[in-house]
Amino acid sequence: MRARGRADGVGLFVYAIFYLAFLYVPVLFLPLFSFNNSTFISFPLSGFTTQWYVQMWADDEVQHALANSLKVGAAAALVSTMLGLPAAKALTRYRVPGGTVMLGFVNLPLFIPEIVLGISLLILLNTAAIPLSLITVVIGHVTVCVPFAITVLMSRMEGFDRSLEEASLDLGETGWMTFWRVTFPLVLPGIVSALLLTFMVSFDDFLIAYFLAGTQVTLPIYIWGQLRFPYKLPTVLALGALILLVSCILVIAAEWIRSLGVRGRRPVVGA
Protein backbone atom coordinates (compact mmCIF):
# COMPACT_ATOMS: atom_id res chain seq x y z
CA MET A 1 0.00 0.00 0.00
CA ARG A 2 2.72 2.45 0.98
CA ALA A 3 4.81 1.60 -2.07
CA ARG A 4 1.73 1.96 -4.23
CA GLY A 5 1.13 5.41 -2.79
CA ARG A 6 4.71 6.41 -3.53
CA ALA A 7 4.46 5.11 -7.09
CA ASP A 8 1.30 7.18 -7.54
CA GLY A 9 3.20 10.14 -6.19
CA VAL A 10 5.96 9.79 -8.76
CA GLY A 11 3.47 9.39 -11.61
CA LEU A 12 1.55 12.45 -10.47
CA PHE A 13 4.75 14.43 -10.05
CA VAL A 14 5.80 13.68 -13.63
CA TYR A 15 2.31 14.64 -14.78
CA ALA A 16 2.54 17.89 -12.80
CA ILE A 17 5.84 18.78 -14.47
CA PHE A 18 4.34 18.15 -17.92
CA TYR A 19 1.32 20.22 -16.95
CA LEU A 20 3.51 23.15 -15.88
CA ALA A 21 5.39 22.85 -19.17
CA PHE A 22 2.06 22.96 -21.03
CA LEU A 23 1.14 26.12 -19.09
CA TYR A 24 4.42 27.94 -19.50
CA VAL A 25 6.30 26.80 -22.63
CA PRO A 26 3.83 28.21 -25.21
CA VAL A 27 4.02 31.62 -23.57
CA LEU A 28 7.83 31.54 -23.37
CA PHE A 29 8.06 31.67 -27.17
CA LEU A 30 7.11 35.35 -26.96
CA PRO A 31 10.25 36.42 -25.02
CA LEU A 32 12.36 33.95 -27.03
CA PHE A 33 11.48 35.43 -30.42
CA SER A 34 11.51 38.98 -29.07
CA PHE A 35 15.33 38.71 -28.97
CA ASN A 36 15.56 37.09 -32.40
CA ASN A 37 17.30 39.08 -35.10
CA SER A 38 14.66 38.58 -37.82
CA THR A 39 11.25 40.01 -38.73
CA PHE A 40 9.98 36.46 -39.26
CA ILE A 41 8.88 34.59 -36.19
CA SER A 42 10.33 31.21 -37.14
CA PHE A 43 13.13 28.76 -36.51
CA PRO A 44 16.05 28.62 -36.90
CA LEU A 45 16.85 31.59 -34.66
CA SER A 46 19.07 33.94 -36.64
CA GLY A 47 20.82 35.94 -33.95
CA PHE A 48 20.47 37.96 -30.76
CA THR A 49 19.21 41.51 -30.84
CA THR A 50 17.57 44.05 -28.56
CA GLN A 51 16.52 46.29 -31.45
CA TRP A 52 12.81 45.38 -31.09
CA TYR A 53 12.85 46.61 -27.52
CA VAL A 54 14.54 49.85 -28.59
CA GLN A 55 12.04 50.35 -31.41
CA MET A 56 9.11 49.54 -29.19
CA TRP A 57 10.21 51.95 -26.49
CA ALA A 58 10.82 54.75 -28.99
CA ASP A 59 7.28 54.44 -30.31
CA ASP A 60 5.09 57.35 -29.15
CA GLU A 61 1.93 55.30 -29.61
CA VAL A 62 3.23 52.63 -27.24
CA GLN A 63 4.07 55.21 -24.61
CA HIS A 64 0.69 56.87 -24.97
CA ALA A 65 -1.16 53.54 -24.75
CA LEU A 66 0.96 52.53 -21.77
CA ALA A 67 0.15 55.77 -19.97
CA ASN A 68 -3.56 55.22 -20.63
CA SER A 69 -3.42 51.64 -19.39
CA LEU A 70 -1.61 52.70 -16.23
CA LYS A 71 -4.19 55.41 -15.51
CA VAL A 72 -7.15 53.10 -16.15
CA GLY A 73 -5.58 50.25 -14.16
CA ALA A 74 -4.79 52.45 -11.16
CA ALA A 75 -8.27 53.97 -11.12
CA ALA A 76 -10.03 50.61 -11.56
CA ALA A 77 -7.88 49.02 -8.84
CA LEU A 78 -8.51 51.85 -6.36
CA VAL A 79 -12.24 52.04 -6.95
CA SER A 80 -12.86 48.29 -6.95
CA THR A 81 -10.76 47.70 -3.83
CA MET A 82 -12.46 50.57 -2.02
CA LEU A 83 -15.84 49.08 -2.94
CA GLY A 84 -14.68 45.57 -2.10
CA LEU A 85 -13.40 46.40 1.38
CA PRO A 86 -16.68 47.37 3.11
CA ALA A 87 -18.55 44.69 1.13
CA ALA A 88 -16.10 41.99 2.22
CA LYS A 89 -16.33 43.18 5.83
CA ALA A 90 -20.12 43.10 5.73
CA LEU A 91 -20.19 39.61 4.21
CA THR A 92 -17.67 38.08 6.63
CA ARG A 93 -18.53 39.94 9.86
CA TYR A 94 -22.26 40.60 9.88
CA ARG A 95 -25.27 38.43 9.33
CA VAL A 96 -26.71 40.40 6.46
CA PRO A 97 -30.15 39.38 5.20
CA GLY A 98 -29.76 38.31 1.57
CA GLY A 99 -25.97 38.33 1.86
CA THR A 100 -25.40 35.21 -0.22
CA VAL A 101 -27.71 36.46 -2.95
CA MET A 102 -25.82 39.76 -3.07
CA LEU A 103 -22.48 37.96 -3.17
CA GLY A 104 -23.79 35.83 -6.04
CA PHE A 105 -24.92 38.94 -7.90
CA VAL A 106 -21.59 40.69 -7.42
CA ASN A 107 -19.75 37.58 -8.68
CA LEU A 108 -21.90 37.49 -11.81
CA PRO A 109 -19.23 39.09 -14.08
CA LEU A 110 -17.13 35.93 -13.65
CA PHE A 111 -19.88 33.95 -15.35
CA ILE A 112 -20.79 36.34 -18.14
CA PRO A 113 -18.80 36.45 -21.37
CA GLU A 114 -16.76 39.65 -21.53
CA ILE A 115 -18.32 40.57 -24.85
CA VAL A 116 -21.76 40.68 -23.21
CA LEU A 117 -20.46 42.92 -20.42
CA GLY A 118 -18.87 45.16 -23.04
CA ILE A 119 -21.86 45.53 -25.34
CA SER A 120 -24.40 45.94 -22.53
CA LEU A 121 -22.40 48.78 -20.97
CA LEU A 122 -21.95 50.28 -24.43
CA ILE A 123 -25.75 50.27 -24.88
CA LEU A 124 -26.30 51.87 -21.48
CA LEU A 125 -23.70 54.60 -22.03
CA ASN A 126 -25.12 55.26 -25.47
CA THR A 127 -28.67 55.48 -24.10
CA ALA A 128 -27.55 57.83 -21.33
CA ALA A 129 -25.61 59.88 -23.94
CA ILE A 130 -22.37 59.48 -21.99
CA PRO A 131 -19.42 59.86 -24.39
CA LEU A 132 -16.88 57.02 -24.51
CA SER A 133 -13.56 57.78 -22.85
CA LEU A 134 -11.02 56.29 -20.50
CA ILE A 135 -13.52 56.91 -17.69
CA THR A 136 -16.06 54.60 -19.30
CA VAL A 137 -13.32 51.97 -19.60
CA VAL A 138 -12.71 52.34 -15.86
CA ILE A 139 -16.43 51.81 -15.19
CA GLY A 140 -16.36 48.61 -17.24
CA HIS A 141 -13.22 47.37 -15.53
CA VAL A 142 -14.60 48.08 -12.06
CA THR A 143 -17.48 45.68 -12.70
CA VAL A 144 -15.06 42.85 -13.53
CA CYS A 145 -12.58 43.79 -10.80
CA VAL A 146 -15.02 43.98 -7.86
CA PRO A 147 -15.58 40.19 -7.66
CA PHE A 148 -11.81 39.62 -7.52
CA ALA A 149 -11.32 42.32 -4.88
CA ILE A 150 -14.12 40.89 -2.71
CA THR A 151 -12.81 37.32 -3.04
CA VAL A 152 -9.27 38.28 -2.04
CA LEU A 153 -10.43 40.50 0.85
CA MET A 154 -12.97 37.98 2.16
CA SER A 155 -10.37 35.23 2.26
CA ARG A 156 -8.10 37.54 4.25
CA MET A 157 -10.84 38.57 6.67
CA GLU A 158 -11.91 34.97 7.25
CA GLY A 159 -8.27 34.14 7.95
CA PHE A 160 -7.75 36.14 11.13
CA ASP A 161 -9.08 35.91 14.64
CA ARG A 162 -12.31 37.80 15.09
CA SER A 163 -11.84 38.01 18.85
CA LEU A 164 -9.18 40.68 18.29
CA GLU A 165 -11.89 43.02 17.02
CA GLU A 166 -14.23 42.01 19.83
CA ALA A 167 -11.53 42.67 22.42
CA SER A 168 -11.02 46.14 21.04
CA LEU A 169 -14.75 46.87 21.18
CA ASP A 170 -14.98 45.46 24.72
CA LEU A 171 -12.13 47.71 25.80
CA GLY A 172 -14.19 50.68 24.73
CA GLU A 173 -12.88 51.57 21.29
CA THR A 174 -15.47 52.84 18.85
CA GLY A 175 -16.33 50.85 15.74
CA TRP A 176 -14.39 53.24 13.54
CA MET A 177 -11.26 53.19 15.75
CA THR A 178 -11.46 49.40 15.95
CA PHE A 179 -11.52 49.22 12.19
CA TRP A 180 -8.66 51.67 11.90
CA ARG A 181 -6.39 50.19 14.59
CA VAL A 182 -7.24 46.48 14.50
CA THR A 183 -9.02 45.42 11.34
CA PHE A 184 -7.16 47.60 8.86
CA PRO A 185 -3.60 46.55 9.83
CA LEU A 186 -4.69 42.90 9.76
CA VAL A 187 -6.41 43.25 6.40
CA LEU A 188 -3.69 45.44 4.89
CA PRO A 189 -1.90 42.57 3.09
CA GLY A 190 -5.26 41.63 1.58
CA ILE A 191 -5.80 45.23 0.48
CA VAL A 192 -2.39 45.49 -1.18
CA SER A 193 -2.91 42.12 -2.83
CA ALA A 194 -6.39 43.12 -4.05
CA LEU A 195 -5.00 46.39 -5.45
CA LEU A 196 -2.26 44.58 -7.37
CA LEU A 197 -4.52 41.84 -8.72
CA THR A 198 -7.35 44.15 -9.78
CA PHE A 199 -4.75 46.37 -11.44
CA MET A 200 -3.58 43.33 -13.41
CA VAL A 201 -7.12 42.40 -14.43
CA SER A 202 -7.73 45.92 -15.73
CA PHE A 203 -4.29 46.30 -17.30
CA ASP A 204 -4.68 43.05 -19.27
CA ASP A 205 -8.27 43.48 -20.34
CA PHE A 206 -8.79 43.89 -24.05
CA LEU A 207 -12.41 43.23 -24.92
CA ILE A 208 -14.26 45.52 -22.51
CA ALA A 209 -11.86 48.36 -23.28
CA TYR A 210 -12.29 47.65 -27.00
CA PHE A 211 -16.02 48.45 -26.75
CA LEU A 212 -15.82 51.29 -24.21
CA ALA A 213 -12.67 53.21 -25.11
CA GLY A 214 -14.08 55.11 -28.08
CA THR A 215 -11.09 56.69 -29.80
CA GLN A 216 -8.77 56.12 -26.84
CA VAL A 217 -6.15 53.38 -26.98
CA THR A 218 -5.02 51.18 -24.12
CA LEU A 219 -2.07 48.80 -24.36
CA PRO A 220 -4.09 45.66 -25.24
CA ILE A 221 -6.07 47.65 -27.83
CA TYR A 222 -2.78 48.86 -29.31
CA ILE A 223 -1.43 45.31 -29.44
CA TRP A 224 -4.64 44.09 -31.08
CA GLY A 225 -4.30 46.76 -33.75
CA GLN A 226 -0.69 45.77 -34.49
CA LEU A 227 -1.42 42.06 -34.96
CA ARG A 228 -2.68 42.75 -38.49
CA PHE A 229 0.75 43.92 -39.63
CA PRO A 230 3.28 41.06 -39.88
CA TYR A 231 6.27 43.43 -39.96
CA LYS A 232 5.17 44.90 -36.63
CA LEU A 233 5.11 41.52 -34.89
CA PRO A 234 8.64 41.59 -33.45
CA THR A 235 7.98 44.84 -31.58
CA VAL A 236 4.67 43.42 -30.36
CA LEU A 237 6.62 40.40 -29.09
CA ALA A 238 9.01 42.68 -27.23
CA LEU A 239 6.10 44.59 -25.71
CA GLY A 240 4.31 41.34 -24.83
CA ALA A 241 7.42 39.85 -23.23
CA LEU A 242 7.82 42.94 -21.04
CA ILE A 243 4.16 42.88 -20.03
CA LEU A 244 4.43 39.19 -19.11
CA LEU A 245 7.53 39.84 -17.02
CA VAL A 246 5.93 42.70 -15.11
CA SER A 247 2.70 40.71 -14.62
CA CYS A 248 4.64 37.78 -13.18
CA ILE A 249 6.43 40.02 -10.71
CA LEU A 250 3.22 41.74 -9.65
CA VAL A 251 1.31 38.47 -9.24
CA ILE A 252 4.08 36.87 -7.20
CA ALA A 253 4.24 40.00 -5.04
CA ALA A 254 0.46 40.04 -4.63
CA GLU A 255 0.22 36.37 -3.63
CA TRP A 256 3.20 36.64 -1.30
CA ILE A 257 1.82 39.72 0.44
CA ARG A 258 -1.60 38.10 0.72
CA SER A 259 -0.12 35.07 2.44
CA LEU A 260 1.80 37.15 4.99
CA GLY A 261 0.81 36.21 8.48
CA VAL A 262 -1.85 33.65 7.58
CA ARG A 263 0.36 30.62 7.07
CA GLY A 264 0.70 28.85 10.36
CA ARG A 265 1.55 31.79 12.57
CA ARG A 266 -0.72 34.28 14.21
CA PRO A 267 -1.08 37.66 12.58
CA VAL A 268 1.02 40.41 14.04
CA VAL A 269 -1.00 43.45 14.97
CA GLY A 270 0.57 46.77 14.19
CA ALA A 271 0.27 49.55 16.74
Next chain:
Amino acid sequence: MATTEADTEHQRVSKAGITAFLRRSESARGLALLGPTMVIMVLALAAPLGLLAAYSFWSQHGWTLDTHFTLDQYTRAFSRQSYRALFYRSLWISSIVTVVTVLLAYPMAYFVAFRVEKSKFIWLILLTIPFWTSYLLRVFAWKVILGYNGVINSGLMSLGLIHAPLEFLLYNPTAVVVTLAHAWAAFAILPIYVSLEKIDRSLLEAAADLGDGAVRRFLRITLPLSLPGVLGAAVLIFVPTTGDYVTPSLVGGSNGVMIANIIEVMFDKIGNWPLGAALAMASMAMVGIITLLSVQAIRLAVGKVK
Protein backbone atom coordinates in the same frame (compact mmCIF):
# COMPACT_ATOMS: atom_id res chain seq x y z
CA MET B 1 -36.89 42.39 47.64
CA ALA B 2 -39.72 43.12 45.27
CA THR B 3 -37.89 46.09 43.85
CA THR B 4 -34.74 44.06 43.11
CA GLU B 5 -36.84 41.43 41.37
CA ALA B 6 -38.43 44.13 39.30
CA ASP B 7 -34.99 45.49 38.60
CA THR B 8 -33.59 42.20 37.34
CA GLU B 9 -36.74 41.70 35.31
CA HIS B 10 -36.25 45.15 33.91
CA GLN B 11 -32.61 44.39 33.19
CA ARG B 12 -33.53 41.16 31.48
CA VAL B 13 -36.04 42.93 29.29
CA SER B 14 -33.65 45.69 28.39
CA LYS B 15 -30.92 43.13 27.72
CA ALA B 16 -33.20 41.31 25.31
CA GLY B 17 -34.02 44.66 23.78
CA ILE B 18 -30.35 45.47 23.36
CA THR B 19 -29.57 42.12 21.72
CA ALA B 20 -32.51 42.57 19.39
CA PHE B 21 -31.35 46.08 18.67
CA LEU B 22 -27.78 44.91 18.13
CA ARG B 23 -28.92 42.17 15.81
CA ARG B 24 -31.04 44.61 13.88
CA SER B 25 -28.26 47.15 13.82
CA GLU B 26 -25.83 44.41 12.82
CA SER B 27 -27.77 43.68 9.67
CA ALA B 28 -28.35 47.39 9.20
CA ARG B 29 -24.62 48.05 9.42
CA GLY B 30 -23.91 45.15 7.09
CA LEU B 31 -26.36 46.55 4.57
CA ALA B 32 -24.86 50.02 4.93
CA LEU B 33 -21.39 48.63 4.22
CA LEU B 34 -22.66 46.72 1.20
CA GLY B 35 -24.67 49.69 -0.04
CA PRO B 36 -22.13 51.55 -2.18
CA THR B 37 -20.92 48.35 -3.89
CA MET B 38 -24.45 47.21 -4.60
CA VAL B 39 -25.46 50.60 -6.01
CA ILE B 40 -22.44 50.63 -8.36
CA MET B 41 -22.96 47.02 -9.42
CA VAL B 42 -26.66 47.58 -10.07
CA LEU B 43 -25.86 50.64 -12.18
CA ALA B 44 -22.89 49.15 -14.05
CA LEU B 45 -23.99 45.50 -14.28
CA ALA B 46 -27.71 44.93 -13.74
CA ALA B 47 -28.95 48.03 -15.56
CA PRO B 48 -26.82 47.38 -18.68
CA LEU B 49 -27.91 43.73 -18.78
CA GLY B 50 -31.54 44.81 -18.41
CA LEU B 51 -31.14 47.27 -21.24
CA LEU B 52 -29.47 44.57 -23.37
CA ALA B 53 -32.52 42.37 -22.78
CA ALA B 54 -34.82 45.27 -23.72
CA TYR B 55 -32.86 45.95 -26.92
CA SER B 56 -33.28 42.34 -27.99
CA PHE B 57 -37.07 42.93 -28.17
CA TRP B 58 -36.74 46.14 -30.19
CA SER B 59 -35.79 46.70 -33.80
CA GLN B 60 -33.75 49.06 -35.87
CA HIS B 61 -34.73 50.71 -39.14
CA GLY B 62 -31.75 52.43 -40.70
CA TRP B 63 -30.47 54.70 -37.96
CA THR B 64 -33.66 54.89 -35.92
CA LEU B 65 -34.47 52.59 -33.05
CA ASP B 66 -38.03 51.27 -32.93
CA THR B 67 -38.93 50.49 -29.31
CA HIS B 68 -42.12 48.55 -30.05
CA PHE B 69 -42.02 45.05 -28.63
CA THR B 70 -41.17 42.45 -31.25
CA LEU B 71 -39.76 38.93 -31.40
CA ASP B 72 -38.32 39.55 -34.88
CA GLN B 73 -34.72 39.54 -33.69
CA TYR B 74 -35.08 36.17 -31.99
CA THR B 75 -36.89 34.75 -35.02
CA ARG B 76 -34.02 35.91 -37.17
CA ALA B 77 -31.38 34.68 -34.72
CA PHE B 78 -32.82 31.18 -34.66
CA SER B 79 -34.07 30.82 -38.21
CA ARG B 80 -30.98 31.85 -40.17
CA GLN B 81 -28.84 28.88 -40.95
CA SER B 82 -25.56 30.78 -40.52
CA TYR B 83 -26.45 31.95 -37.00
CA ARG B 84 -27.64 28.48 -36.03
CA ALA B 85 -24.35 27.04 -37.23
CA LEU B 86 -22.45 29.58 -35.09
CA PHE B 87 -24.49 28.78 -31.96
CA TYR B 88 -23.95 25.09 -32.53
CA ARG B 89 -20.21 25.47 -33.12
CA SER B 90 -19.68 27.79 -30.13
CA LEU B 91 -21.46 25.40 -27.77
CA TRP B 92 -19.65 22.40 -29.23
CA ILE B 93 -16.19 24.00 -29.02
CA SER B 94 -16.64 25.21 -25.46
CA SER B 95 -18.06 21.83 -24.36
CA ILE B 96 -14.92 20.09 -25.62
CA VAL B 97 -12.73 22.77 -24.06
CA THR B 98 -14.52 22.37 -20.72
CA VAL B 99 -14.17 18.58 -20.64
CA VAL B 100 -10.52 18.64 -21.77
CA THR B 101 -9.54 21.42 -19.34
CA VAL B 102 -11.21 19.84 -16.33
CA LEU B 103 -9.80 16.37 -17.09
CA LEU B 104 -6.28 17.79 -17.48
CA ALA B 105 -6.56 19.95 -14.37
CA TYR B 106 -7.92 17.28 -12.01
CA PRO B 107 -4.72 15.21 -11.58
CA MET B 108 -2.74 18.43 -11.24
CA ALA B 109 -5.02 19.75 -8.48
CA TYR B 110 -5.04 16.28 -6.87
CA PHE B 111 -1.25 16.26 -6.85
CA VAL B 112 -1.01 19.61 -5.07
CA ALA B 113 -3.80 18.77 -2.60
CA PHE B 114 -2.68 15.24 -1.64
CA ARG B 115 0.98 14.77 -2.56
CA VAL B 116 2.67 18.13 -2.03
CA GLU B 117 3.40 18.83 1.59
CA LYS B 118 5.96 21.55 2.12
CA SER B 119 6.00 23.56 -1.07
CA LYS B 120 2.22 23.88 -1.62
CA PHE B 121 2.45 27.64 -1.72
CA ILE B 122 5.03 27.62 -4.54
CA TRP B 123 2.99 25.17 -6.60
CA LEU B 124 -0.14 27.26 -6.13
CA ILE B 125 1.68 30.43 -7.18
CA LEU B 126 3.10 28.68 -10.26
CA LEU B 127 -0.39 27.55 -11.20
CA THR B 128 -2.03 30.93 -10.63
CA ILE B 129 0.48 33.17 -12.43
CA PRO B 130 -0.96 32.34 -15.89
CA PHE B 131 -4.47 32.99 -14.54
CA TRP B 132 -3.59 36.64 -13.93
CA THR B 133 -1.40 37.32 -16.97
CA SER B 134 -2.61 38.78 -20.23
CA TYR B 135 -5.23 36.60 -21.92
CA LEU B 136 -4.58 38.35 -25.22
CA LEU B 137 -0.87 37.48 -25.09
CA ARG B 138 -1.51 33.86 -24.13
CA VAL B 139 -3.78 33.50 -27.15
CA PHE B 140 -1.32 35.37 -29.35
CA ALA B 141 1.38 32.89 -28.30
CA TRP B 142 -0.61 30.13 -30.03
CA LYS B 143 -0.78 32.11 -33.24
CA VAL B 144 3.00 32.28 -33.07
CA ILE B 145 3.21 28.53 -32.42
CA LEU B 146 0.66 27.25 -34.92
CA GLY B 147 1.22 29.78 -37.71
CA TYR B 148 2.26 29.01 -41.31
CA ASN B 149 5.82 30.07 -40.51
CA GLY B 150 5.29 29.44 -36.83
CA VAL B 151 7.19 27.56 -34.17
CA ILE B 152 5.94 24.08 -35.06
CA ASN B 153 6.21 24.41 -38.83
CA SER B 154 9.58 26.15 -38.90
CA GLY B 155 10.87 23.88 -36.14
CA LEU B 156 9.89 20.70 -37.97
CA MET B 157 11.24 22.08 -41.25
CA SER B 158 14.61 23.04 -39.82
CA LEU B 159 14.81 19.54 -38.32
CA GLY B 160 14.11 18.19 -41.81
CA LEU B 161 11.02 16.30 -40.70
CA ILE B 162 8.68 18.07 -43.11
CA HIS B 163 9.40 19.90 -46.35
CA ALA B 164 6.44 22.23 -46.56
CA PRO B 165 4.58 23.96 -43.74
CA LEU B 166 1.57 22.08 -42.40
CA GLU B 167 -1.44 24.24 -43.19
CA PHE B 168 -3.93 22.46 -40.99
CA LEU B 169 -2.43 23.78 -37.75
CA LEU B 170 -3.89 27.27 -37.65
CA TYR B 171 -7.30 28.73 -38.55
CA ASN B 172 -9.64 25.90 -37.68
CA PRO B 173 -11.82 24.78 -34.76
CA THR B 174 -9.08 22.48 -33.41
CA ALA B 175 -6.72 25.43 -33.06
CA VAL B 176 -9.47 27.22 -31.13
CA VAL B 177 -9.95 24.24 -28.81
CA VAL B 178 -6.21 23.87 -28.10
CA THR B 179 -5.76 27.59 -27.49
CA LEU B 180 -8.79 27.88 -25.21
CA ALA B 181 -7.83 24.76 -23.24
CA HIS B 182 -4.45 26.34 -22.60
CA ALA B 183 -5.73 29.85 -21.91
CA TRP B 184 -8.36 28.67 -19.39
CA ALA B 185 -6.31 25.93 -17.69
CA ALA B 186 -5.69 27.96 -14.55
CA PHE B 187 -9.42 28.61 -14.07
CA ALA B 188 -10.04 24.89 -13.59
CA ILE B 189 -7.27 24.12 -11.13
CA LEU B 190 -8.19 26.43 -8.28
CA PRO B 191 -11.82 25.39 -7.70
CA ILE B 192 -10.89 21.69 -7.95
CA TYR B 193 -7.91 22.18 -5.63
CA VAL B 194 -10.01 23.98 -3.02
CA SER B 195 -12.63 21.20 -2.92
CA LEU B 196 -9.95 18.47 -2.72
CA GLU B 197 -8.12 20.29 0.05
CA LYS B 198 -11.31 20.44 2.13
CA ILE B 199 -11.79 16.66 2.13
CA ASP B 200 -11.42 15.18 5.61
CA ARG B 201 -8.43 12.83 5.37
CA SER B 202 -9.79 10.58 8.13
CA LEU B 203 -12.59 9.50 5.79
CA LEU B 204 -10.00 8.05 3.42
CA GLU B 205 -8.16 6.37 6.30
CA ALA B 206 -11.42 4.89 7.57
CA ALA B 207 -12.24 3.52 4.12
CA ALA B 208 -8.74 2.05 3.83
CA ASP B 209 -9.08 0.43 7.27
CA LEU B 210 -12.38 -1.07 6.22
CA GLY B 211 -10.68 -2.63 3.21
CA ASP B 212 -11.49 -0.30 0.32
CA GLY B 213 -8.82 -0.20 -2.38
CA ALA B 214 -7.43 2.99 -3.89
CA VAL B 215 -9.85 2.99 -6.82
CA ARG B 216 -12.91 2.45 -4.64
CA ARG B 217 -11.73 5.11 -2.20
CA PHE B 218 -11.35 7.55 -5.05
CA LEU B 219 -14.72 6.75 -6.61
CA ARG B 220 -16.68 6.67 -3.36
CA ILE B 221 -15.02 9.44 -1.35
CA THR B 222 -12.63 11.71 -3.20
CA LEU B 223 -14.57 12.11 -6.43
CA PRO B 224 -18.02 12.77 -4.93
CA LEU B 225 -16.59 15.17 -2.35
CA SER B 226 -14.60 17.07 -4.96
CA LEU B 227 -17.61 17.28 -7.26
CA PRO B 228 -18.57 20.85 -6.24
CA GLY B 229 -15.10 22.00 -7.31
CA VAL B 230 -15.24 20.07 -10.58
CA LEU B 231 -18.68 21.46 -11.42
CA GLY B 232 -17.60 24.96 -10.38
CA ALA B 233 -14.57 24.74 -12.64
CA ALA B 234 -16.68 23.41 -15.52
CA VAL B 235 -19.20 26.24 -15.23
CA LEU B 236 -16.43 28.82 -14.84
CA ILE B 237 -14.96 27.63 -18.15
CA PHE B 238 -18.00 26.63 -20.19
CA VAL B 239 -19.98 29.82 -19.70
CA PRO B 240 -17.37 32.43 -20.70
CA THR B 241 -15.65 30.39 -23.43
CA THR B 242 -18.90 30.03 -25.37
CA GLY B 243 -18.81 33.79 -25.77
CA ASP B 244 -15.09 34.09 -26.37
CA TYR B 245 -14.08 36.62 -29.00
CA VAL B 246 -10.29 36.92 -28.96
CA THR B 247 -9.40 33.26 -29.57
CA PRO B 248 -11.64 32.58 -32.58
CA SER B 249 -10.58 35.92 -34.07
CA LEU B 250 -6.87 35.19 -33.78
CA VAL B 251 -6.59 31.45 -34.44
CA GLY B 252 -10.03 30.36 -35.66
CA GLY B 253 -9.98 31.52 -39.29
CA SER B 254 -13.27 31.44 -41.19
CA ASN B 255 -14.10 27.89 -40.05
CA GLY B 256 -13.44 28.69 -36.40
CA VAL B 257 -15.68 31.77 -36.12
CA MET B 258 -17.85 31.73 -33.01
CA ILE B 259 -21.00 33.54 -31.91
CA ALA B 260 -19.11 36.41 -30.25
CA ASN B 261 -17.53 37.33 -33.57
CA ILE B 262 -20.92 37.91 -35.19
CA ILE B 263 -22.15 39.80 -32.10
CA GLU B 264 -19.13 42.10 -32.40
CA VAL B 265 -19.94 42.71 -36.07
CA MET B 266 -23.52 43.66 -35.13
CA PHE B 267 -22.19 46.25 -32.69
CA ASP B 268 -19.45 47.51 -34.94
CA LYS B 269 -19.67 47.42 -38.70
CA ILE B 270 -23.24 46.42 -39.47
CA GLY B 271 -24.61 48.39 -36.56
CA ASN B 272 -27.72 46.34 -35.84
CA TRP B 273 -27.74 46.51 -32.06
CA PRO B 274 -31.13 44.85 -31.45
CA LEU B 275 -30.11 41.78 -33.49
CA GLY B 276 -26.72 41.70 -31.73
CA ALA B 277 -28.51 41.94 -28.37
CA ALA B 278 -30.83 39.07 -29.32
CA LEU B 279 -27.90 36.91 -30.41
CA ALA B 280 -26.16 37.64 -27.08
CA MET B 281 -29.29 36.94 -25.02
CA ALA B 282 -30.04 33.76 -26.96
CA SER B 283 -26.53 32.40 -26.52
CA MET B 284 -26.55 33.19 -22.79
CA ALA B 285 -29.94 31.49 -22.42
CA MET B 286 -28.71 28.38 -24.23
CA VAL B 287 -25.53 28.28 -22.16
CA GLY B 288 -27.58 28.70 -18.98
CA ILE B 289 -29.97 25.87 -19.83
CA ILE B 290 -27.21 23.47 -20.92
CA THR B 291 -25.22 24.28 -17.77
CA LEU B 292 -28.15 23.64 -15.42
CA LEU B 293 -29.10 20.39 -17.15
CA SER B 294 -25.58 18.97 -17.25
CA VAL B 295 -24.81 19.95 -13.65
CA GLN B 296 -27.96 18.10 -12.55
CA ALA B 297 -27.14 15.10 -14.75
CA ILE B 298 -23.58 14.82 -13.41
CA ARG B 299 -24.79 15.16 -9.80
CA LEU B 300 -27.24 12.31 -10.34
CA ALA B 301 -24.67 10.14 -12.11
CA VAL B 302 -22.05 10.53 -9.38
CA GLY B 303 -24.67 10.12 -6.65
CA LYS B 304 -25.41 6.67 -8.09
CA VAL B 305 -21.85 5.39 -7.67
CA LYS B 306 -21.99 3.46 -4.45
